[in-house]
Amino acid sequence: MPETPFAVEMKDIVIRFPGVLANDHVNLTLKHGEIHALLGENGAGKSTLMNVLAGLYKQTSGSIKIFGEPVNFNSPKDAIAKGIGMVHQHFMLVPTQTVTENILLGLDEPRFFMNLAEYDQKILALQDQFGLRVDPTAKIWQLSVGEQQRVEILKTLYRGANILIMDEPTAVLAPQEIDELMNTMRSMVDQGKSIIFISHKLHEVTAVADRVTVLRKGKVTAEGHSMEGLTKRDLARLMVGRGVIFAVEKKPQEQGAVVLSVEDVEAENDKGVPALRKLSLAVHAGEILGIAAIAGNGQSELAEVITGLRPCTGSIKINGKEVANKPPIEAIKQGMAHVPEDRTGVGSAPNMTITENTIMKCYREDPIGNGWSIDFTTARQRARKLKDEYDILAPGVRTLARKLSGGNLQKVILAREISAQPQLMIAVQPTRGLDVGAIESIQTLLLAQREAGTAVLLISEEMEELLALSDRIAVISDGRIMGIVNADEADINEIGLMMTGTAVPSKSAEAAG
Amino acid sequence: MNLPFTITFEKRVADIPKWLPAATSIGSVIVAFIVSGVILKMIGGEPLRVAKFFYEATFGSWATFSDTIVKATPLIMVGLACAVAFKMKLWNIGAEGQFYIGAFAASLVVLIPMVSPDSPKVVVIGLMIIMGMLGGAIWGFFPGYLKARFQVNEIITTLMLNYIAVLWNNFWIFDRWSDAGFQMTPAFEKSAWLPRVTDYAREYGTFIDGGGGLANFMTSIGLERISGMTLHLGVAFGLVAAVVMWWIFDRSRWGYEIKLIGDNPKAARYAGLNITRNIVLVMMVSGALAGLAGMSEITGVVHRLQERISPGYGFTGIIVAWLAKLNPFAVIIVAILFGALIVAGREIQPSGLSQLLQGIILFMVISSDVLLRYKVRLVRAQAAVEAA
Numbered sequence: 001m002p003e004t005p006f007a008v009e010m011k012d013i014v015i016r017f018p019g020v021l022a023n024d025h026v027n028l029t030l031k032h033g034e035i036h037a038l039l040g041e042n043g044a045g046k047s048t049l050m051n052v053l054a055g056l057y058k059q060t061s062g063s064i065k066i067f068g069e070p071v072n073f074n075s076p077k078d079a080i081a082k083g084i085g086m087v088h089q090h091f092m093l094v095p096t097q098t099v100t101e102n103i104l105l106g107l108d109e110p111r112f113f114m115n116l117a118e119y120d121q122k123i124l125a126l127q128d129q130f131g132l133r134v135d136p137t138a139k140i141w142q143l144s145v146g147e148q149q150r151v152e153i154l155k156t157l158y159r160g161a162n163i164l165i166m167d168e169p170t171a172v173l174a175p176q177e178i179d180e181l182m183n184t185m186r187s188m189v190d191q192g193k194s195i196i197f198i199s200h201k202l203h204e205v206t207a208v209a210d211r212v213t214v215l216r217k218g219k220v221t222a223e224g225h226s227m228e229g230l231t232k233r234d235l236a237r238l239m240v241g242r243g244v245i246f247a248v249e250k251k252p253q254e255q256g257a258v259v260l261s262v263e264d265v266e267a268e269n270d271k272g273v274p275a276l277r278k279l280s281l282a283v284h285a286g287e288i289l290g291i292a293a294i295a296g297n298g299q300s301e302l303a304e305v306i307t308g309l310r311p312c313t314g315s316i317k318i319n320g321k322e323v324a325n326k327p328p329i330e331a332i333k334q335g336m337a338h339v340p341e342d343r344t345g346v347g348s349a350p351n352m353t354i355t356e357n358t359i360m361k362c363y364r365e366d367p368i369g370n371g372w373s374i375d376f377t378t379a380r381q382r383a384r385k386l387k388d389e390y391d392i393l394a395p396g397v398r399t400l401a402r403k404l405s406g407g408n409l410q411k412v413i414l415a416r417e418i419s420a421q422p423q424l425m426i427a428v429q430p431t432r433g434l435d436v437g438a439i440e441s442i443q444t445l446l447l448a449q450r451e452a453g454t455a456v457l458l459i460s461e462e463m464e465e466l467l468a469l470s471d472r473i474a475v476i477s478d479g480r481i482m483g484i485v486n487a488d489e490a491d492i493n494e495i496g497l498m499m500t501g502t503a504v505p506s507k508s509a510e511a512a513g
Numbered sequence: 514m515n516l517p518f519t520i521t522f523e524k525r526v527a528d529i530p531k532w533l534p535a536a537t538s539i540g541s542v543i544v545a546f547i548v549s550g551v552i553l554k555m556i557g558g559e560p561l562r563v564a565k566f567f568y569e570a571t572f573g574s575w576a577t578f579s580d581t582i583v584k585a586t587p588l589i590m591v592g593l594a595c596a597v598a599f600k601m602k603l604w605n606i607g608a609e610g611q612f613y614i615g616a617f618a619a620s621l622v623v624l625i626p627m628v629s630p631d632s633p634k635v636v637v638i639g640l641m642i643i644m645g646m647l648g649g650a651i652w653g654f655f656p657g658y659l660k661a662r663f664q665v666n667e668i669i670t671t672l673m674l675n676y677i678a679v680l681w682n683n684f685w686i687f688d689r690w691s692d693a694g695f696q697m698t699p700a701f702e703k704s705a706w707l708p709r710v711t712d713y714a715r716e717y718g719t720f721i722d723g724g725g726g727l728a729n730f731m732t733s734i735g736l737e738r739i740s741g742m743t744l745h746l747g748v749a750f751g752l753v754a755a756v757v758m759w760w761i762f763d764r765s766r767w768g769y770e771i772k773l774i775g776d777n778p779k780a781a782r783y784a785g786l787n788i789t790r791n792i793v794l795v796m797m798v799s800g801a802l803a804g805l806a807g808m809s810e811i812t813g814v815v816h817r818l819q820e821r822i823s824p825g826y827g828f829t830g831i832i833v834a835w836l837a838k839l840n841p842f843a844v845i846i847v848a849i850l851f852g853a854l855i856v857a858g859r860e861i862q863p864s865g866l867s868q869l870l871q872g873i874i875l876f877m878v879i880s881s882d883v884l885l886r887y888k889v890r891l892v893r894a895q896a897a898v899e900a901a
């Protein structure tokens with residue numbers, strides 16, 4: 001045993017699900033005061049391993065020591081008692097309650113919510129300590145995703161967590177929020193916390209991690225490797241076992257007729273505040289129009305009004321047919337596919353099988369729909385084909401959606417939407433949560449769609465992705481188009497300026513066209 | 514306490530095995546019987562004798578089995594009614610009211626009358642089926658529409674509509690159609706009676722008495738007499754309805770939509786489903802099935818509209834659907850069990866025993882859900898200490 005024991009020492013962890021060996025004799029050690037990155041392809045077993053450490057799952061075999069002491073968790077409570085806190089990708093907060101109330105929820109002390117101001121102070125002190133700014137008296141629903149995440153982190157810190165597990169915390173964040181999170185993480189380790197950090201974004205890992213453990217298909221391929229001298233490419237090779245090209249090839253292409261036209265659209269967000277202000281744009285056949293915007297500037301609402309999920313004023317036409325304020329089926333009938341932002345809340349049905357999830361849009365028609373009945377034999381065959389093509393990792397097509405890893409669920413949604421061979425594709429964060437290999441293949445597929453004449457509206461927070469895939473990029477700030485630029489001639493600084501609401505004169509003429 | 518072991522509950526990591534839900538349902542029924550036996554013993558009864566009596570009163574002979582099925586018949590249909598609503602996570606607890614209105618609407622055929630009582634049976638019964646289902650469907654429509662259009666909680670509306678339905682029936686029974694001041698309408702003409710086994714006693718009775726192949730066979734299975742057997746055609750309605758519901762749930766486009774809306778309404782909306790229409794539709798189908806049960810009960814058993822045509826079938830249907838895990842064929846089996854409990858309740862003293870058993874079964878079923886979510890393990894005290 002080393003002189004100072006590891007903060008966490010997981011040894012020979014085996015976790016078996018029916019038909020899946022999610023972790024196969026995995027070892028992981030976390031040193032006191034380090035940021036340890038956990039990497040691996042989609043479905044490699046990262047979340048599962050961390051769920052065991054947080055007391056949510058029980059390992060089939062293997063042992064865990066916390067600061068040298070053997071532990072046996074039967075519930076998250078046990079894990080919290082040992083100072084382990086997990087920040088999940090899906091937040092577990094009560095929207096109608098304040099930040100302070102959410103942080104105190106479920107604790108023995110205080111028994112009743114009185115003297116909340118006193119606790120507000122305590123929470124403010126905690127915020128100062130780690131640089132996690134969020135108004136303690138604000139209600140959760142008023143907060144951005146990034147702020148909600150800070151509440152989750154504060155919640156674990158308030159419960160006395162020394163060991164923090166963060167499962168893809170940056171997937172839902174905007175770039176500048178990511179920077180702030182990195183700073184917070186550094187300040188936490190400076191003050192004696194230890195962090196396990198899961199991410200698919202390799203540049204973040206190289207920027208912040210001290211050591212890295214890589215999983216591939218449930219097995220460890222690099223155990224606590226020092227980050228010293230490791231590049232993005234090295235990490236990618238460790239993860240997928242082959243070289244990854246980080247740039248896809250975009251061929252020049254003639255664009256066709258207008259498929260989607262949005263004119264003078266106005267809409268409100270969930271809080272009743274205007275989110276889109278007289279916004280107009282057009283997407284042509286065979287073109288990818290990228291949308292660049294800082295989170296919360298109307299891009300999510302734009303996708304929702306086009307797909308019929310949010311009421312609006314103004315006109316939205318697909319192939320000349322008006323779809324604004326019509327039920328979603330109207331747009332779907334016009335050949336629209338939609339990769340939604342929220343894959344668990346909107347994009348899939350958790351207790352239904354992969355097969356059932358892949359027929360969500362096409363069960364009405366031949367060959368799946370058959371009069372009043374559904375041909376499940378054909379549906380299953382089709383699902384099996386998609387599972388192979390899109391490399392979806394699951395024991396079979398009868399596996400329930402909720403058992404899929406985050407990235408594999410995203411692949412099911414992408415498979416369903418892309419295979420529909422749409423005329424118009426609304427893709428919101430299509431590669432969120434995917435591993436480097438999968439990003440490459442999905443981006444290639446999106447470009448293939450473009451070549452086949454699909455009009456694609458791509459909403460993404462990854463500037464690199466926007467630049468690599470788009471023909472044109474529309475920059476939105478506060479619900480308005482600030483300008484539209486050709487991706488080939490785009491100037492990142494100029495785009496950045498426009499995203500913050502500064503008009504760039506040379507571009508405003510094009511914005512009108 | 515110093516036990517040599519401790520019991521731990523571990524959250525299930527792995528999927529529950531396929532057979533487990535069925536096993537817990539069966540297990541909870543068995544445990545409920547045992548617990549009831551213990552209670553009976555404590556209050557000075559003789560559980561084994563009661564059990565024997567229970568069996569004889571319900572499954573002991575063809576005649577008693579026929580009684581059991583007669584009671585199970587409305588429960589099958591009402592159980593299916595609840596199952597279809599529950600599939601979409603619509604908590605229709607108004608099957609009781611839909612049952613009453615179904616009975617009422619079916620009676621209109623005879624009481625208005627809508628067709629001459631001399632019409633052929635097929636016509637009268639056929640029309641009563643349509644009216645019964647329509648009546649139940651209308652009673653399901655209101656809460657469905659309020660839920661779909663204004664997000665009014667269906668638990669409250671369906672519950673309230675139960676009382677209205679009973680009172681509505683009472684008004685007509687007491688005030689308008691009362692038979693010489695009794696709390697019932699005059700008996701229906703025979704053309705409005707569902708065929709019963711006993712109706713064929715004269716025809717086939719001689720057959721059996723006369724000997725021959727059929728007679729030998731009937732004798733060999735102990736079915737010597739069919740006169741007095743009140744089993745009626747309504748059970749066929751229930752069986753057909755179960756097959757239809759199975760097809761809808763498992764094979765049809767509509768069943769897929771019901772399941773999708775039940776599992777994630779947001780995803781259903783995103784996929785282009787019309788949720789509003791489906792809520793109304795499911796509530797109407799649910800009501801129609803309960804209404805059919807009401808129709809079958811008055812045409813098959815009571816032969817008139819009267820007060821208290823249901824000893825709470827609509828509520829028992831909720832338990833039936835739940836215990837059957839919303840599977841249409843399991844509904845049939847569970848309905849027969851509960852039919853037996855009702856029959857036994859009439860025969861066994863104290864008669865509350867049967868209700869006690871029902872209550873305990875329900876309690877066991879609900880608590881057995883823990884087994885589906887947790888793995889219960891006995892850990893030896895030594896090991897527990899080491900692990901802790």
Ligand SMILES: Nc1ncnc2c1ncn2[C@@H]1O[C@H](COP(=O)(O)OP(=O)(O)OP(=O)(O)O)[C@@H](O)[C@H]1O
Nearest residue numbers: 017022042043044045046047048403404405406407
């Ligand atoms: N409850 C479960 N039941 C059955 N299989 C499961 C369950 N949870 C996870 N799995 C399977 O275990 C494997 C590992 O999943 P896990 O979620 O740990 O992957 P991951 O590394 O976090 O992937 P991602 O990067 O996509 O989030 C997957 O094949 C997944 O399908």
Ligand SMILES: [Mg+2]
Nearest residue numbers: 046047405406
């Ligand atoms: Mg994961």
